[in-house]
Amino acid sequence: MTSILVVDDERSMRDFLKILLNKEGYQVETAPNGSEALTLLGKHSFDLVISDIKMDGMDGLELLSSIKEQSPALPVVMITAFASPDDAVFAMKNGAFDYISKPFNVDEIKSVITSATSKTLALDEAKSISAQFPEIIGESREMVKIFEMIQRIAPTPANVLIYGESGTGKELVAQAIHRHSLVAEQGFVPITCSAIPEDLMESELFGHVKGSFTGAISDKLGLFQLADKGTAFLDEIGELTPIIQTKLLRVLQEREVKPVGGTKVQHVAVRIIAATNKILEEEIMAGRFREDLFYRLAVVPLRVPPxxxxxxxxxxxxxxxxxxxxxxxxxxxxxxxxxxxxxxxxxxxxxxxxxxxxxxxxxxxxxxxxxxxxxxxxxxxxxxxTSGSAQQPQSPFQIVANEEELFDRGLEEVMAETEKVFLNAALKKSGNSKMQAADLLRISFRSLRYKVKKYEIG
Ligand SMILES: Nc1ncnc2c1ncn2[C@@H]1O[C@H](COP(=O)(O)OP(=O)(O)OP(=O)(O)O)[C@@H](O)[C@H]1O
Ligand SMILES: [Mg+2]
Structure with missing residues (x-):
């Protein structure tokens, strides 16, 4: 059941919202001010907070900033007076999910609450799907899309082409597809196409028989025999030479391989996952990659975003x-x-x-x-x-010119100076709003207020 915390110093308003929201099927707790709200938030988990702005003691905006610090994902809807639109703007800038203005329009309240709580659901879904891929970290919408795609395609035998910039996690995605596939118990055999010289590539892929070339001292299995019934991972597929591309295409069409120097073909059932950081369409246009091979490999194309x-x-x-x-x-x-x-x-x-x-x-x-x-x-x-240019303009944030000055003045003094410079910068940027300055510095309002007092700023 979705639970909502209502914070308002006016009793009649708390009662009104509680009755209204109970009727809509929500579970509702109430608090008369910010600090009691924080106490409740520490005890129970809520899906949404609705808070008035003007309250004695800790007001709604302070409450908002504490909540955003402790549980950034918890949506907070502010209640603002119709007459003070600045509050609404400020609340939105500081992470409020939305605001509703007094006097209330009941339909407006309902729709704001529906969208705020469904956003929480989306986040829960992100957490639960990403939990199924513990080795791939990410809960962004982009990663959730990839997880969903992996779940959908993993159980099929379709070949997958994973593309994306270097270092985005393509290999992790390839392993995850295998692990979620029906052949997860079989082998996952990787090969890095760019790392193998062309004259050895054919034997690496399809194996060779003893004596077929100098150095072939015994029979050797290739990638396709090793990965039979499992998954072969062809990394950096964009680096394959034209001759090997042609041979690979034939294997994909016939589902048969012939070892180098051999006469008998062997049937193989291998799922291929290929990866590349090149744009293969461009390689095709430039005549460096076979279009027909591309279509065989990219039955399912999967982009890993930077x-x-x-x-x-x-x-x-x-x-x-x-x-x-x-x-x-x-x-x-x-x-x-x-x-x-x-x-x-x-x-x-x-x-x-x-x-x-x-x-x-x-x-x-x-x-x-x-x-x-x-x-x-x-x-x-x-x-x-920045490197190489000696005449970098000195940043106002540079507190000491060099190590000597640091040791000369001592850490305490330099740290204090640093804090003062940053506090002033944040206050200036926020037009002297302590709340906003605290946010800019990613510290609590409380600790900003303390420091401002300590350094006698402003
Ligand atoms: N989402 C992620 N969560 C945790 N680790 C990750 C994630 N993405 C990448 N890594 C780590 O970053 C490194 C690079 O990932 P990976 O080798 O999969 O990238 P790649 O896309 O194959 O890069 P390249 O194109 O250079 O081969 C690895 O150490 C991997 O474990
Ligand atoms: Mg890689």
Whole structure:
């Protein structure tokens, strides 16, 4: 049953909403202010919060920012006075799902609640489907689509062509298809087409008989015999030479292979998953890839999107790799500073998930404290923009010019200075709104207020 928390300081309003929503089949709890709401949120799980803005003590906007910090996925609908549209805009900017304005229109309330709770459902679905692919991290809409596609095609014998930029996880997807297939108990045999010289490729694919060429000292099975009844994974398929392409096409058409130097053909039943970071259509246009082979391989084409198109997965991946590498290195690095996280969120990841993994691995290795700071991030394309040019304009965020100055002034002083510079920058950007500044800095309103007092800013 969908449960809703209603927060309003006016008793009549709480009662009104409770009766209305109960009648619609929702379970409803109420709280008269922000702090009691937080207490309830700590005790029970809710699918939606509806909160008034103007309340004594912790008001609705403060409540909103605390909720967004603790459970960013929980939708919050704000109740605003018809007369103060600024509140509504502010609430939306700060993560409110939507707002309803007083006086109420009952149909409007119902429709806002329906869409807010169905969004939660979508997130639950994302979590439950991604749980079936524990080795592939991601809950973004793009990844959910891939998971659904894998579930749909895995049990069929159709050949699959996986394409996408380098480092997006194509090989993981190929393994997942095999694992969810009807031949999961059989072999998954990978081969990297670019890694094998052309004169050995035919034997690697189809095997050879003893004595068929110099060095063929015994019979050898090829990929197709090894993967028989299972799955063959042909990685970097775009690198196959024309001769091998032709031979491969024949095998796909006839479902038979003839080992090099052999006379007998062998029947094979192999599902082929191929992967490439090239655009094969372009290769076909340029005459480098056989169109008929393409159609045999790409019965089901599956695109793995680059990481920059699914930034929402970055925090999950960061967590996953932090755990992986702090375990591996026996370190306690469990967190990313919020500024470092912001840097990552604004980065393009030309090397996709592989690059993110390398960044975290290096960060964990380099970091002496238990939290990764921006300095420990090595981002390839950011670095290449700045390296080499000595006359970089000095950033206002650069607190010390060099190591000597740091040691001279000491960590306490430099940290305090750093905090002051960032607090001022955020306050300036937000037009002196503490709430918004706290959000920009990804700290709680409370801790911002504390720091502002401490440094006597503003
Ligand atoms: N969604 C993901 N969750 C966890 N790890 C991932 C994910 N995607 C990629 N990785 C990791 O990133 C690295 C690169 O993934 P993978 O080898 O599958 O990429 P690829 O698309 O085959 O790249 P290439 O085209 O360069 O061969 C691997 O270490 C893999 O484990
Ligand atoms: Mg690969």
């Amino acid at each position: 990481l920059r198109e699914r930034k929402g997965d970055v925090p999950l991946l960061v967590d996953y790799f932090l755990k992986k590498y702090s375990n591996l290195f026996g370190k306690e690095v469990q967190e990313m500073s919020s500024y470092a996280m912001e840097v990552l969120m604004s980065y393009d990841f030309p090397g996709n998930v592989r690059e993110l993994e390398n960044i975290i691995e290096r960060g964990v290795a380099l970091e002496a404290s238990n939290i990764i700071l921006p300095e420990s991030l090595t981002l390839s394309s950011f670095r290449s923009e």
